[in-house]
Every structure is written in C-alpha cells, then in structure tokens.
Amino acid sequence: MPWFKKPERKLQKADRRELPADVFEKCPRCATILYRARLAQNLNVCPSCAYHFRIPAEQYIRILLDDGELVEYDAELRSADPLGFVDLKPYPARLEAAEAKSGRGDAIITGAGRLDGLDVHLGVMDFEFIGGSMGSVVGEKLARLGRRSLEQQKPLIVVSASGGARMQEGILSLMQLAKTSVVLAQLHEARIPYISVLTDPTTGGVTASYGMLGDVNVAEPGALIGFAGPRVIEQTIRQALPEGFQRSEFLLEHGMVDCVVDRRELKATLARLLRHMLGLPAGQGAGAEAAEPATATGPRARSRGRGDGASVAEEGGRPDRRSLRRGASQD
Numbered sequence: 001m002p003w004f005k006k007p008e009r010k011l012q013k014a015d016r017r018e019l020p021a022d023v024f025e026k027c028p029r030c031a032t033i034l035y036r037a038r039l040a041q042n043l044n045v046c047p048s049c050a051y052h053f054r055i056p057a058e059q060y061i062r063i064l065l066d067d068g069e070l071v072e073y074d075a076e077l078r079s080a081d082p083l084g085f086v087d088l089k090p091y092p093a094r095l096e097a098a099e100a101k102s103g104r105g106d107a108i109i110t111g112a113g114r115l116d117g118l119d120v121h122l123g124v125m126d127f128e129f130i131g132g133s134m135g136s137v138v139g140e141k142l143a144r145l146g147r148r149s150l151e152q153q154k155p156l157i158v159v160s161a162s163g164g165a166r167m168q169e170g171i172l173s174l175m176q177l178a179k180t181s182v183v184l185a186q187l188h189e190a191r192i193p194y195i196s197v198l199t200d201p202t203t204g205g206v207t208a209s210y211g212m213l214g215d216v217n218v219a220e221p222g223a224l225i226g227f228a229g230p231r232v233i234e235q236t237i238r239q240a241l242p243e244g245f246q247r248s249e250f251l252l253e254h255g256m257v258d259c260v261v262d263r264r265e266l267k268a269t270l271a272r273l274l275r276h277m278l279g280l281p282a283g284q285g286a287g288a289e290a291a292e293p294a295t296a297t298g299p300r301a302r303s304r305g306r307g308d309g310a311s312v313a314e315e316g317g318r319p320d321r322r323s324l325r326r327g328a329s330q331d
Helices: 036-041 057-064 091-102 136-152 171-189 230-237 248-253 263-278 321-329
Strands: 024-026 033-035 071-073 108-115 118-125 156-162 194-202 216-219
Touching (some): 024 036, 033 036, 057 108, 057 118, 071 136, 108 136, 108 263, 118 136, 136 171, 194 263, 216 248, 216 263
Parallel strands (some): 118 156, 194 216
Antiparallel strands (some): 024 033, 071 108, 108 118
C-alpha cells in the first residue's frame, strides 16, 4: 500500500462569460473590431478608416438639430393600397410589418427645428422602412414640408436614404417625383435655400427628383448614389464598371455633387452653408437680433460682392455653386 496517494483531479471548465451580440461591431471596410458604445460616440463612423455605418432617421435628427428637438409634422399619414398589390405578401401586411419594425408610419420623418440657432425645416428618410422607398406618403409629407418652408420663409434640408420609388404603389409612387420637384422649383424661385444631403444608399426615383435638386448637394463619404444600381448597369452594358463607380467621391469628381462631408462635420457644414446662402454673419442664428430681418428673401439674402465671400449668379440672384463651396470651407 503506497504511503502517498495523489488524488485524481478532473479538469474544470472555466466559466465563459458570453458577451451580448451587440457589444462589438466589425467594420466591413477595414475589419477592425469596434466597441459599439465608442462607435456610437463617434456618430457610427469607424475611427480607423472613417467608414460610415448606416444609421436610422432619429439619429440624424439628434446629430443635426439643437438638443435633438424636432416638432414633427404629419406623423399620422399612412399609405393606402389602391392597387390591391400582392408580391410575397399583401402590401398592407408589408406596411404593418415595416411599421412594427421601425416604429414609424412611413419612410420619412418631417418637421421643424433649429440647426445651430437657425430655424429650418428638416426631412429625414429611413432605409429601414421598406428600403426607404418613396410612396405617396413620402411624397406628400415632403410636398407639405416644402410648402411650409415657402410660407414661413425657412430653409429646407432633406436627408435621403432610399432604394427609389415604391413599386407596390405603381404610378402613384412615380407621381411623387413630379409633385416634390414642383414644390422645390417654387422654393428656388422664392430664393429659399434647399440643401440635399445624400447618404448610403440614395438611388432610383429619389435621385431622379428631390435628391439631386438641392441648391447644394452634400454627400456622405462612400455613399452609393445613382439611378440604377451598379449590378443592373453591368448586366445591361455587359462591361465592368470603374472602381468606386457611383460612390460619392466618384460623383464629386464628375460634378454630380457639390461636396463630400464627414458625418462628424455635417452639422457645422450645413450651418456655414445656410448662413452663407442667407447672408448671415458667422455664428448668427435666424432668431438673433439684427438691423435687418434675416429671412430667406430679405435684403441680406443677396451678396454684396466678393468682399463677403459670395458671388451672385447673374440671373437668379443666388450665390453660385463655386462661392457656396468657398462658404462651406470657411472656418
């Protein structure tokens, strides 16, 4: 009998702390593993490669408006089903599922707020609602918002994220291209600023209408912007497309957008553009005291020559795009 006996010890499994699936995010461009809380603090922009993650409409509202406060308009509007459209499921069922998932009635939020002290009307699309598709409700809400801008002399900003016109509404969705374009033409004639912000993705009927009709068209880095998607184009022409085709940087090089702005600089850039277009000095809001009213059509909307950094287009009485770019880049 041995004097000493070594007790048999079984290997113990270490307790593994399972992390929730939403704690980390992998950047699709540089493959960096990102802590979601820090990513959110950086406005969902990768700190390693500046890749811009898609974000919901509510986050754009928090980013752009002072204190994230928006007085929402027309939240009760809902799409009907005049065509009785059925694809994989009936259109009303698809609308109900989209509303349950996103928590909103359609693919856009519209309202009024203040951007760096400036009174503005803001519309923000959300790709989560049936791909941000433009149907009768989206077009109607945008048209009403544009008319409010016209009546109240407030600048209009629209943040687009859309796959195009909503096929379930047929010709009714296509009609929204004309409806929104008419209102924007009225704003242009009244010299009320309209800035279009293009995010990833902005395609189809939105690009063919209000998406590209801004006095200034601003794009986020790396955003897919076009009419038909690159895959459809390649299959149609049977040729490989250039590197970065239809991305915002490609469009900037070819004159389709006016500037590409990092999301972290978006609010400051829009504020500079609006003050430049309204003839306001830097740091002055629409509600600030001034010798002359700071309305979109008031005396201060006209540039007084190159001394204030804005040259006026001969026919329209509005700063041309070259001067707007200078205004956006000024500190």
